[in-house]
Structure formats: structure tokens, C-alpha cells
Amino acid sequence: APSLQHAVVIEAVENHMPEVVVIDEIGTEQEAGAARTIAERGVQLIATAHGNTLENLMLNPTLSDLVGGVQTVTLGDEEARRRGTQKSVLERKAPPTFQTLVEIQAYQRVALYQDVAQTVDAILLGNPVAPEIRSRDASGELSVSTSKPSRSASEAMERRSTPRIAANGANGGRETVKVYPFGLSWTRVEEAARGLGLPVAIVREPDEADVVITLKNYYRRKTPRLRNAESQGIPIYIARSNSSTQIASALASVIELRRGPEDKALEEARDGIEQVVGGQSDEIELTPQNAYVRKLQHELVERANLSSRSTGAEPFRRVQIYR
Incomplete structure (x- = not known):
């Protein structure tokens, strides 16, 4: 049974002394642990895992051990100054289970990371990595090249599909806030900004942003892009989830800090909208306001x-x- 795969492969190593073990799709924490046990016994190990990219594996709490795992380390003041970093940094937890990783990018194209440990360390430091690219053309000829350092495939695909936009709707002449969404649906961010009439423009790089919005799990892991944003003093806001209402709430929090005093009343209205939309209340009564502010709330x-x-x-x- 698939649920017993981890026990079967360990039994095979203990009782049959194989030279090579092949695991089809590591998908559970037990299987990841079994893979490490096999590798530590010196048996050649080949396996597949669903992760799309190396960075995705690093962020996956179930599978991250395959590439060494990630942990938060608190540095002393002197060491933090020497490194030029914050006191809390991300580091690789252990040697990777697999020394080499092949990332399937397309049917006839793969990216090869010859040294997983070195690559993971570079990513955690925020340094670009350039894997070896192997591809086969229509005639069957194999070509090998080195890719240009770039963002992860999943981020790249989402950015290609989401143009740089500004939210529609009146903004009272207020300055547009440039937002970089990390780990969020760019489409939902765009829709939330338009739906609430917020003066927001989505940008493609954190360096271009006034603020960054992300999810709690990404923020806790302090990925390189978030660390770079923090080091540049760019504020980071946390959305509770990837839902439209939570994204709208996070956007509203961003805008509140950049608007006039009347916007506390608008923030209250947004909170009320979120509660009604989320089903927490059938009706919300806001605090008294003057006629102009009530018009904006309506x-x-x-x-x-x-x-x-x-x-x-x-x-x-x-x-x-x-409703």
C-alpha cells in the first residue's frame, strides 16, 4: 500500500542489501525520513518528488528535509555585524538527503543542480543561482548551457500572466502605493484593490515597491526576497490568508498609513465589509461620522x-x- 512505502524501502535496505533504491514520488514526512535513512546507509538513492522548483521544496515543511531543511538561527551581535545581516537568519539545517537535484522544467528541458547543499546555502543568503540547463531539440540533439540567475519558475509564470496595473476608481488625488505581493494571487490583489477603490499599483520586483504583502508562513521562513526587502527598509504586511477579503484587509491597512485622518473611518468600513462578506455578522453598524465620510463609506x-x-x-x- 502507498501508505507503507516508507516502511517497505527501509525493510528492503535492512534485509536485502540493494545497491540502488528508486522511490516513486516522495510525498510524506515518513517517506522523506526513510530516504534520509537509506542515504545515510550509503545506498545509492534515486527518487522523485512533486515540488516544481528547488525553492518550493525548501518551503515545503514535509519535503524540505530532502534538500537539508531550513531553520532560523539567532546570531550574536558581533556575528550579525560581521555578516551584515539581521540577528535572526535562515540557514540549512542538515546535509541534504540528495546531493544532486534535477528540476523538470519542460518535456525536453531540465535544470541540473550538481551541488544541492551549496545551492540551498546560496538561496538562503539571497544570492542568485544558475543551474545547468540540459535540453533536447526536435532533431534529438542534446544541448547543455548555464541559465541566467532568475526568480523561481512559479513566480515567473505568475508575473508573466499579471501585467503591471494600477487600481481603478477614485483615489482623491492621493499618491498611488506600489505593492509587491509575495506568495499571493496577483489577480486577487488586483481585484481587491479595484473593488475597494484603493490607489494601488502592483510591481514586479520588491526593489520597486513601497510595501510588500505576503502570507505568515512565507514571512516566518524569511525567504531571500523578503529578507532583501527588509534590509532595504521596505515595510512588510501580512495577509491572514490568500482569500480576497483578507487581501483586501491587508491592502486597506497599507493605505490607512498613507492617507488622511478620515481614513480611519474607511478602515472601519472595510472591516465591517469583511465581517459581512465572511458571514461573521448579518449587519454591522459603524461609528458616527460626518456626511462626507459617510458618503465615502457608502x-x-x-x-x-x-x-x-x-x-x-x-x-x-x-x-x-x-447584505
Whole structure:
């Protein structure tokens, strides 16, 4: 049974002394542990794992041990100054289970990392890596080259499909905030910005951004791009999840710090919208505001495809949000 694959391969090594073990698709923590056990016994090991890219494997808590794993290390003040880094840094936890990694990029194209340990260390330091590229053309001829250092395949594909855009809608003449989404759906970020009428432009590189928005699991792992952004003093905001409402909430938090005093009231409206959309409440009543601010709140609610009304007498007149 597939659930017993890890036990079977260890038994094979213990009882039959094979020269080579081939594992088809390592997908569980037990299988990753079994692979390390086999490698430590000196048996040649060949295996496949779903990860698309090396960086994806590094971020996968189940499979990261295959490439050595990643841990947070706290440096002393002197060592941090010597390295020119923060006190908390990411380092490889152990020797990789596999010394060489082949990344299948296309049917006739693979990227070869000859030294996994060295490559993982370089990525954690934020240095570019350039694997050996092997490809076969239509005539069957094999070519070998070295790729240019570049971003991961998954990030590249998403960026190619998402142009640089600015959110539509009135922004009151306020300055557009350049946002770099890391690990988030760029389409959802665009839709959230447009839906709330936020003056946001999505940029392709963190160096171009005013702020970075990411998820908690990416932030905890302090990937090279996030570390570089922090080292440049670029603020990093955390979205609770990749859902449209949470992305909208994170964007609203970003904009609040860059707008006038009335936007605290708009932030309250966005929170109310999120609660109604998320089903946490059927109706939300906001705090009293003047007529101009109430108008802005009504516009936000309308963009979110919800209903709103003003209730009460001045100066306690306020907006209610409902479906």
C-alpha cells in the first residue's frame, strides 16, 4: 500500500542489501525520513518528488528535509555585524538527503543542480543561482548551457500572466502605493484593490515597491526576497490568508498609513465589509461620522456589492452595512 512505502524501502535496505533504491514520488514526512535513512546507509538513492522548483521544496515543511531543511538561527551581535545581516537568519539545517537535484522544467528541458547543499546555502543568503540547463531539440540533439540567475519558475509564470496595473476608481488625488505581493494571487490583489477603490499599483520586483504583502508562513521562513526587502527598509504586511477579503484587509491597512485622518473611518468600513462578506455578522453598524465620510463609506460598501443605509440624527448619524 502507498501508505507503507516508507516502511517497505527501509525493510528492503535492512534485509536485502540493494545497491540502488528508486522511490516513486516522495510525498510524506515518513517517506522523506526513510530516504534520509537509506542515504545515510550509503545506498545509492534515486527518487522523485512533486515540488516544481528547488525553492518550493525548501518551503515545503514535509519535503524540505530532502534538500537539508531550513531553520532560523539567532546570531550574536558581533556575528550579525560581521555578516551584515539581521540577528535572526535562515540557514540549512542538515546535509541534504540528495546531493544532486534535477528540476523538470519542460518535456525536453531540465535544470541540473550538481551541488544541492551549496545551492540551498546560496538561496538562503539571497544570492542568485544558475543551474545547468540540459535540453533536447526536435532533431534529438542534446544541448547543455548555464541559465541566467532568475526568480523561481512559479513566480515567473505568475508575473508573466499579471501585467503591471494600477487600481481603478477614485483615489482623491492621493499618491498611488506600489505593492509587491509575495506568495499571493496577483489577480486577487488586483481585484481587491479595484473593488475597494484603493490607489494601488502592483510591481514586479520588491526593489520597486513601497510595501510588500505576503502570507505568515512565507514571512516566518524569511525567504531571500523578503529578507532583501527588509534590509532595504521596505515595510512588510501580512495577509491572514490568500482569500480576497483578507487581501483586501491587508491592502486597506497599507493605505490607512498613507492617507488622511478620515481614513480611519474607511478602515472601519472595510472591516465591517469583511465581517459581512465572511458571514461573521448579518449587519454591522459603524461609528458616527460626518456626511462626507459617510458618503465615502457608502461607496466602499457599494463596490463590495453589499447594501448600506444611514441611521440616526446628527451628530450621531452613522452607516449600517448589510447584505
